[in-house]
Ligand SMILES: Cc1cc2nc3c(=O)[nH]c(=O)nc-3n(C[C@H](O)[C@H](O)[C@H](O)COP(=O)(O)OP(=O)(O)OC[C@H]3O[C@@H](n4cnc5c(N)ncnc54)[C@H](O)[C@@H]3O)c2cc1C
């Protein structure tokens with residue numbers, strides 16, 4: 001199971017998405033009702049009512065569609081919201097999408113059209129990953145015969161300026177091409193629910209609020225970084241939102257957390273030349289990932305980065321000094337001086353202000369985490385209100401939000417019946433090396449299947465071997481013995497993200513180890529290891545590890 005999903009679905013610690021889904025159904029039986037698939041909508045056939053002058057009533061007669069201003073109002077212009085509205089409009093639905101800002105920036109929102117991923121997530125993060133890897137490349141050049149190369153000096157301001165230009169370009173593409181061309185009405189406004197069929201629209205430019213009505217409402221507001229509130233001085237700490245807009249590169253940074261964001265930024269900031277201390281409260285970071293991969297990454301980071309790894313520790317206090325620097329004192333009294341403290345301690349649904357708990361709205365939320373629970377069709381407990389993406393606390397990844405939004409639009413307006421499918425979702429932690437993963441970890445597979453065969457190889461890739469760098473790759477395949485099916489693949493290597501995408505297709509199709517064996521490799525690559533590991537490294541029978549079968 002995808003680690004992100006596994007963590008998020010911790011309560012439903014079952015091993016397949018089918019069982020995840022059924023456990024979800026048991027817990028949320030009250031949410032379930034038969035899905036009603038609508039016929040394709042004839043765009044020109046419908047009565048259109050100006051959004052500002054609407055007087056539509058809110059009672060629940062679904063058949064009288066014409067009295068609503070829109071077929072669909074989407075709150076939140078991120079991955080899930082953009083995809084749902086674009087596809088819905090493509091089917092002919094009248095769609096309005098509300099997003100608080102059209103341009104990213106250092107503002108209370110940080111995000112803008114395109115959502116977290118585009119503005120303060122995947123995209124700027126990946127640009128920073130690219131920037132951070134040049135020094136490593138240059139270090140190895142000597143082995144290849146280049147002399148005199150040095151990485152020079154990283155200019156944070158230049159990078160940020162270029163990054164900001166790129167994100168502004170993407171904001172424009174989303175607003176003026178992706179959505180406009182699809183026929184979606186994009187409104188720069190903040191939405192909140194007034195009833196199951198009406199949304200208050202607070203326009204960002206004027207501050208004025210109007211009410212629009214919709215046959216269907218989609219909550220796609222995403223998430224927001226969460227900082228614990230029991231640490232004195234926590235107000236001095238930044239999150240991933242702010243790190244993309246810091247005026248200066250912190251010379252020393254303390255990063256708190258042990259998940260995707262903490263690990264990625266530890267490697268990024270190290271590569272860019274900051275002194276990094278990673279504080280993680282557990283024994284080993286990336287909980288939920290295959291244990292071998294976690295250990296391997298720790299070893300690689302210890303050997304090849306300057307990141308100071310502090311486990312079993314948590315900040316007890318953050319204090320600002322007279323000179324503006326910060327001191328983090330951990331719960332054991334260790335003091336670490338720095339210029340910035342970044343918390344990457346998880347994210348919560350951004351539902352504040354959505355008015356969901358108003359009795360006139362009545363959308364259920366979780367008691368912790370500000371999430372909106374939904375079923376396999378992304379339905380909330382209120383028939384006309386749906387939710388997709390991070391706010392639903394399923395798997396917090398962009399492609400998952402895209403799939404959820406797409407399927408919802410297919411169901412509502414495309415005459416289809418498509419449940420969301422969270423099985424075999426691949427993901428990658430963009431550390432150096434990257435950790436790519438799809439399917440079950442070794443630990444999960446043993447617990448679920450009892451009998452498994454594990455193929456494992458640790459090696460030095462040709463690129464690093466030649467300059468004699470101490471950088472290693474680790475590849476693992478987890479095979480269910482009974483069926484021969486490959487149920488998990490985990491790779492720690494350069495380009496793991498590019499590699500794991502292809503493997504995910506094979507696993508999704510149910511590929512067996514024999515299928516992998518019958519596949520001819522691409523030579524010379526690291527990826528060919530996936531089809532050349534012929535002998536199991538060890539086995540489990542009845543849940544017991546055996547180095548050799550007897
Ligand atoms: C630092 C970081 C790095 C990441 N890297 C990756 C990665 O490499 N790969 C990956 O797959 N995922 C990554 N993610 C996760 C990914 O960004 C999210 O899973 C994805 O953006 C979720 O999409 P969404 O549609 O649920 O919400 P979002 O993309 O968060 O979009 C929600 C939008 O709604 C707007 N909004 C909120 N409330 C309102 C309101 N009331 N009215 C109007 N608008 C509102 C917000 O401004 C926001 O733009 C990363 C996340 C972070 C924080």
Ligand SMILES: NC(=O)c1ccc[n+]([C@@H]2O[C@H](COP(=O)([O-])OP(=O)(O)OC[C@H]3O[C@@H](n4cnc5c(N)ncnc54)[C@H](O)[C@@H]3O)[C@@H](O)[C@H]2O)c1
Pocket residue numbers: 004007228256257258259260261262264281286287314344345346347395396397427428429430
């Ligand atoms: N490459 C990617 O695909 C990518 C990158 C970044 C983020 N994401 C998505 O965004 C989500 C959020 O990322 P994240 O890293 O913030 O969350 P996360 O859930 O991955 O990690 C949170 C970490 O914070 C720790 N933590 C939680 N509360 C704490 C506390 N009070 N004190 C100390 N530590 C605490 C947890 O133990 C965990 O290690 C991820 O789960 C992932 O789905 C994906």
